[in-house]
Amino acid sequence: MSAPGPDTDVRSDIPPVLVENVSVRFGAIKALSEVSFTVEPGTIHAIIGPNGAGKSTMFNVLSGVYRAAEGQVRFGEHRLDQMRPYKIAGVGVARAFQNIALSAGQTVAENLMLGRHHLTRAGFIAAGLRLPRATKEGKLHGARVAEIAEFLELGDKLHTPVGVLSYGDQKRVEVARALCTEPRLLLLDEPVAGMNAEETHRMAEAILEIRAGLGISVVLVEHDMGMVMSLADRVTVLDFGRRIADGTPAEVQRDPEVIRAYLGSGDEIDPSEAAEAAAAGASSSETPGMPS
Amino acid sequence: MSESTLTEAPGAHPSGVGRPAPAGRGRSWLRPLLLVLALVVMLALPLYVEEFWLRTGFAAAGAIVGAIGLNLLVGTSGQLSLAHAFFLAVGAVSYVYVSGEPGGLGVAELGGLGLPPIIGMIVGVLLAGLAGLLFSPLAARLRGIYLGVASLALVFIGIHVLNSWTEVTGGFNGRSAPEFSLFGFTFGNRDPELYVLAVPFREAERLWYLGLVLALAAYLFARNILRSRPGRALQTLRDSEVAASVMGVNVQGYKARIFLVSSMYAGLAGVMYALSIGSIAPESFGLELSILYLAMIVLGGLGSVNGAVLGAIFVSALPLIFQRYADLIPFVGGGGLAAGEAARFLFGAAIVLVILFEPAGLAGIANRIAGRSRRPGGRVTEHPPDTPSRSSEPSPSDPPAQGSTT
Ligand SMILES: Nc1ncnc2c1ncn2[C@@H]1O[C@H](COP(=O)(O)OP(=O)(O)O)[C@@H](O)[C@H]1O
Numbered sequence: 001m002s003a004p005g006p007d008t009d010v011r012s013d014i015p016p017v018l019v020e021n022v023s024v025r026f027g028a029i030k031a032l033s034e035v036s037f038t039v040e041p042g043t044i045h046a047i048i049g050p051n052g053a054g055k056s057t058m059f060n061v062l063s064g065v066y067r068a069a070e071g072q073v074r075f076g077e078h079r080l081d082q083m084r085p086y087k088i089a090g091v092g093v094a095r096a097f098q099n100i101a102l103s104a105g106q107t108v109a110e111n112l113m114l115g116r117h118h119l120t121r122a123g124f125i126a127a128g129l130r131l132p133r134a135t136k137e138g139k140l141h142g143a144r145v146a147e148i149a150e151f152l153e154l155g156d157k158l159h160t161p162v163g164v165l166s167y168g169d170q171k172r173v174e175v176a177r178a179l180c181t182e183p184r185l186l187l188l189d190e191p192v193a194g195m196n197a198e199e200t201h202r203m204a205e206a207i208l209e210i211r212a213g214l215g216i217s218v219v220l221v222e223h224d225m226g227m228v229m230s231l232a233d234r235v236t237v238l239d240f241g242r243r244i245a246d247g248t249p250a251e252v253q254r255d256p257e258v259i260r261a262y263l264g265s266g267d268e269i270d271p272s273e274a275a276e277a278a279a280a281g282a283s284s285s286e287t288p289g290m291p292s
Numbered sequence: 293m294s295e296s297t298l299t300e301a302p303g304a305h306p307s308g309v310g311r312p313a314p315a316g317r318g319r320s321w322l323r324p325l326l327l328v329l330a331l332v333v334m335l336a337l338p339l340y341v342e343e344f345w346l347r348t349g350f351a352a353a354g355a356i357v358g359a360i361g362l363n364l365l366v367g368t369s370g371q372l373s374l375a376h377a378f379f380l381a382v383g384a385v386s387y388v389y390v391s392g393e394p395g396g397l398g399v400a401e402l403g404g405l406g407l408p409p410i411i412g413m414i415v416g417v418l419l420a421g422l423a424g425l426l427f428s429p430l431a432a433r434l435r436g437i438y439l440g441v442a443s444l445a446l447v448f449i450g451i452h453v454l455n456s457w458t459e460v461t462g463g464f465n466g467r468s469a470p471e472f473s474l475f476g477f478t479f480g481n482r483d484p485e486l487y488v489l490a491v492p493f494r495e496a497e498r499l500w501y502l503g504l505v506l507a508l509a510a511y512l513f514a515r516n517i518l519r520s521r522p523g524r525a526l527q528t529l530r531d532s533e534v535a536a537s538v539m540g541v542n543v544q545g546y547k548a549r550i551f552l553v554s555s556m557y558a559g560l561a562g563v564m565y566a567l568s569i570g571s572i573a574p575e576s577f578g579l580e581l582s583i584l585y586l587a588m589i590v591l592g593g594l595g596s597v598n599g600a601v602l603g604a605i606f607v608s609a610l611p612l613i614f615q616r617y618a619d620l621i622p623f624v625g626g627g628g629l630a631a632g633e634a635a636r637f638l639f640g641a642a643i644v645l646v647i648l649f650e651p652a653g654l655a656g657i658a659n660r661i662a663g664r665s666r667r668p669g670g671r672v673t674e675h676p677p678d679t680p681s682r683s684s685e686p687s688p689s690d691p692p693a694q695g696s697t698t
């Protein structure tokens with residue numbers, strides 16, 4: 001069992017995530033078969049594996065987009081596998097998408113304000129008539145949104161339409177929008193894919209700071225092995241929808257089946273390289289994402 | 293990452309003052325000044341222009357209300373509806389029945405409740421809303437073009453009912469619409485007789501102001517919605533239903549509610565339509581009307597309230613103007629095209645041009661003329677906001693064919 005990092009102050013209201021024997025099928029394809037793992041409160045838990053291993057599918061189960069054919073997902077007293085996505089957001093699960101899913105025509109601020117949706121109340125009548133409570137609510141939450149934007153270095157871009165931002169900036173807006181929901185569990189699907197080394201390094205620092213500052217749990221899907229090894233408290237490895245390993249980064253790296261999966265897929269990562277990268281820390285990771 | 297650190301927000305409800313993020317548009321003195329000026333001109337107009345323009349103005353005001361409502365549904369939320377004409381009909385018929393007097397004109401025995409017209413107007417809006425609500429379970433589950441096809445059925449049902457429920461609708465002959473009045477003040481030619489600066493204020497002048505007030509209210513309500521929580525939810529679910537729901541938006545609930553709001557707008561537009569024409573008839577509420585409304589919002593600019601206004605004015609006023617000035621316009625009137633036909637050709641051409649050259653519609657053209665982007669800072673961005681980002685974005689470790697759910 002990995003304990004949270006030394007600088008972490010785990011909040012008491014953060015339950016573990018218990019994924020138990022989850023299977024997902026798409027017709028004949030079994031995208032996930034009986035996958036289990038536990039995300040301990042306040043940890044950074046990485047899910048890795050070759051392309052098509054089922055990582056995004058797992059995120060889709062955790063966020064309620066896909067239904068699991070079998071198994072269950074528990075988050076405190078909530079059964080995430082039985083809830084609709086918007087209800088899952090309501091209990092504090094937030095997700096940044098791998099493929100950016102922002103509204104390109106809206107500004108950064110407007111996209112981030114969407115993250116406040118479940119924390120706010122204004123409906124059509126209150127908003128349409130500009131009732132004082134609606135305006136006040138907007139101001140209040142706008143202030144927190146600006147704070148989060150500042151934290152992810154988007155403070156000067158609040159009023160820029162998302163569509164004109166650089167790719168790296170858009171990725172950060174994705175993460176910021178998820179943070180704006182004040183999550184207890186943050187799901188990050190390849191947050192640094194497509195970023196350059198400098199941006200990757202800063203994102204890694206931001207993730208550590210999120211965990212340290214907010215004390216929340218983070219589940220991270222990532223291809224950048226250097227980043228995974230230096231950030232994660234625990235790693236679950238998927239291959240062809242099966243869990244092939246689960247443990248600390250060091251344990252997982254030595255696991256023969258993991259080595260075989262990565263070598264077998266041919267186009268992925270050399271585990272010895274991964275070990276080096278891990279030793280050197282995230283800052284040295286030159287690859288902005290592994291070739292697929 | 294940055295010098296600023298992130299700390300837990302106090303509970304779910306943050307406190308503290310800061311920049312109100314979403315509302316922070318550039319504020320200059322020029323905009324409010326122009327708005328006030330425009331309003332003064334509008335208010336003074338009945339003193340100077342002839343009846344034709346005032347009547348055209350009221351017809352346009354009704355179209356503006358309807359177009360704003362349809363644009364909230366189609367442009368903002370990405371839900372296609374061909375049933376707008378049906379909801380206009382519900383509003384118009386309700387008004388005429390609730391506020392009309394019972395009586396038998398020749399063949400048909402007409403019913404009517406004879407209630408004050410303001411009640412008729414409110415009932416018209418509410419019943420159109422109720423009709424929308426009854427249809428909304430379907431509207432919530434269907435998406436885009438599928439909703440369009442399903443909503444088509446309502447138009448045919450509407451026409452059938454209009455033709456056959458003679459006691460209420462007047463049947464295929466239609467029936468006349470009662471004059472509007474408010475607390476004893478009639479929006480007609482007398483009761484009371486009224487002169488302003490020696491100009492007689494008759495029905496056309498009075499309706500002009502009614503149209504102005506209703507259109508302005510419809511406009512402000514829609515603008516406010518778009519700039520706040522429900523508007524952001526609708527725009528996001530249009531762009532990605534998955535993203536919206538994962539961010540906490542009850543997608544089905546919002547689709548149902550915007551359908552309801554849109555049908556209430558249509559109900560009010562229907563009441564105004566009845567007042568503008570002075571009567572209702574089944575053929576007014578056919579599929580063609582739905583399509584004219586779609587033309588308004590496409591021409592004006594999908595998703596833009598200003599666009600709906602411009603498109604509505606263009607589409608509703610043009611045939612009237614053609615008719616009036618037929619002898620002055622080449623190829624129209626006399627041996628040439630009928631005015632209505634000419635207008636339709638022009639709409640067709642205009643829609644093709646808009647789709648080819650300015651997808652943001654008249655609102656986009658207006659913005660361009662004003663020489664500014666929508667955003668403060670005054671910088672007109674080189675690439676249109678829609679080109680980069682999202683689905684087609686190449687990202688190194690992105691396997692293809694994962695849809696928007698990865
Ligand atoms: N909506 C879907 N329909 C059919 N197959 C899917 C769908 N989503 C994912 N899959 C399949 O499931 C497998 C796992 O995909 P995914 O979870 O996206 O992998 P990754 O680990 O790269 O994120 C792949 O074979 C993929 O083709």
Ligand SMILES: [Mg+2]
Pocket residue numbers: 055056057098698
């Ligand atoms: Mg993936």
